[in-house]
Amino acid sequence: MTGRPEPVVRVVLDPERAAGSLVADVRRGLGSAPRTLPPKWLYDDRGSELFDQITRLPEYYxxxxxxxxxxxxxxxxxxxxxxxxxxxxxxxxxxxxxxxxxxxxxxxxxxxxxxxxxxxxxxxxxxxxxxxxxxxxxxxxxxxxxxxxxxxxxxxxxxxxxxxxxxxxxxxxxxxxxxxxxxxxxxxxxxxxxxxxxxxxDADRLVAAYHDSAGVTAEFILNSLTVLNRELGADFDLDAFVYVPFWDPAMERIDMRLRAETPQRVTLPGADLVVDIAAGEEIRVEISTKFxxxxxxxxxxxxxxxxxxxxxxxxxxxxxxxxxxxx
The missing domain is CATH 3.40.50.150 (Vaccinia Virus protein VP39)
Structure with a gap:
């Protein structure tokens, strides 16, 4: 060892700006057609843990x-x-x-x-x-x-x-x-x-990597709604959504969505937003483009x-x- 001092961590992330960014992203995404949520909000502590599990799955190459x-x-x-x-x-x-x-x-x-x-x-x-x-x-x-x-x-x-x-x-x-x-x-x-x-x-191999038999990816994508319930006081009923991944051949990407199985009105007080989601309507949470x-x-x-x-x-x-x- 050379006696180099402990690494100095530089923090440029503003927590208040991050909170404001979440609100802006949610208002924009859930107000669009199709409805979307930016994938960066998947990575709270639980989401990061789930993604680490995904990287170890046999289907995820x-x-x-x-x-x-x-x-x-x-x-x-x-x-x-x-x-x-x-x-x-x-x-x-x-x-x-x-x-x-x-x-x-x-x-x-x-x-x-x-x-x-x-x-x-x-x-x-x-x-x-x-x-x-x-x-x-x-x-x-x-x-x-x-x-x-x-x-x-x-x-x-x-x-x-x-x-x-x-x-x-x-x-x-x-x-x-x-x-x-x-x-x-x-x-x-x-x-x-x-x-x-x-x-x-091959499309089948790609879809399998994002639709694992253990259901970890589904839990990971569903965690996006858990984040909104916690951070914005939303009242998403997680049991009312099912995970739907598919291959988009035109865009050459995997599209990961949550589909509402029943209609529901969702209130997000932290974003001053109310959203009516129809049965069968989908929220795109993440894409994974292939090159x-x-x-x-x-x-x-x-x-x-x-x-x-x-x-x-x-x-x-x-x-x-x-x-x-x-x-």
Whole structure:
């Protein structure tokens, strides 16, 4: 050990703004057709626990597929990116990222790791572990929402921003373009982006990954209504909804919805909102877009990134793409 001080956690997330964001999202989403809820509100403590269970399910292949790709290609990613700072968006426990950090450490180039997440407790715990595992590395956690706080990313060093887990697939097309453009604006020419994406494959296999036999994914999606009942004083009857996932071939995405089995009037005092939901009506809670390598390169190029096909790695299930910020 070098005696490096305990990691200093930087908090840029404003709890009051987060509460206001929830209200705005709910008013906009439940007032639209079809009704929607942003997936980020799934991840309270219970939701995070359920998602961790999902990643361990036999039907859910993305987590382990991505882990295998990272193990196989981490050394090349470290070499090609040339980064001295690694930033991870939606870092959580930084579990898979350790494979990257090991490769960068072996290359002798890495000086700083900046994990970004909305959960301060999770970041603090992970940062302490990482500081012990990598005593020469400056670990600088940032508590923030990566859809809002890209302007707080570190500057100066050559950076690699890792955005793993297929999370980019949870964005709608226009949201994805806006996010990637904002990310490009926050980076310097030559900085790198490592993007983990699920790939288009057999529809039955895709649906099975989001409709597990144990019902964990259904509970995860239903948890969105539990969050609204708790945070906004809503009176959703959870027993009146059934989880409905399906493959949308036109958009090439899994669509995860809750379907009302009986009509109900839902009051959300915290959002000053009353919603009448008809029997059979659905609330879209989350999407998970699947990508084709050439289409992803086009999206990245439109946002200001260049992706060499030689730096796209896939096993047919999942893919890692290393792109660079254009001048």
């Amino acid at each position: 993305p987590t382990e597929a991505e882990r295998r790709l990272l193990v196989e290609h981490a050394a090349a990613i470290a070499r090609v990116s040339g980064a001295t700072t690694v930033v991870e968006l939606g870092s959580g426990t930084s579990d898979k990222t350790r494979t990257l950090l090991d490769a960068f450490t072996a290359a002798g180039s890495l000086r700083r790791f900046v994990p970004v997440d909305v959960s301060e407790a999770t970041l603090r715990s992970a940062a302490l572990m990482l500081a012990q595992r990598y005593p020469e590395l400056a670990v600088e956690p940032l508590v923030g929402d990566f859809t809002l706080h890209l302007g707080h990313l570190p500057t100066g060093d050559r950076k690699l921003v890792a955005f793993l887990g297929g999370t980019i697939g949870n964005f709608y097309v226009e949201e994805r373009a806006a996010f990637l453009g904002a990310l490009a604006d926050s980076l310097d020419p030559g900085d790198a982006l490592l993007l983990g994406t699920d790939v288009v494959k 084709r390598p050439e289409n992803l390169r086009d999206e990245l190029a439109a946002a200001g990134f260049s992706a060499d096909p030689a730096h796209q790695w896939t096993d047919g299930d999942f893919a890692l793409t290393l792109a660079h910020r254009l001048p």
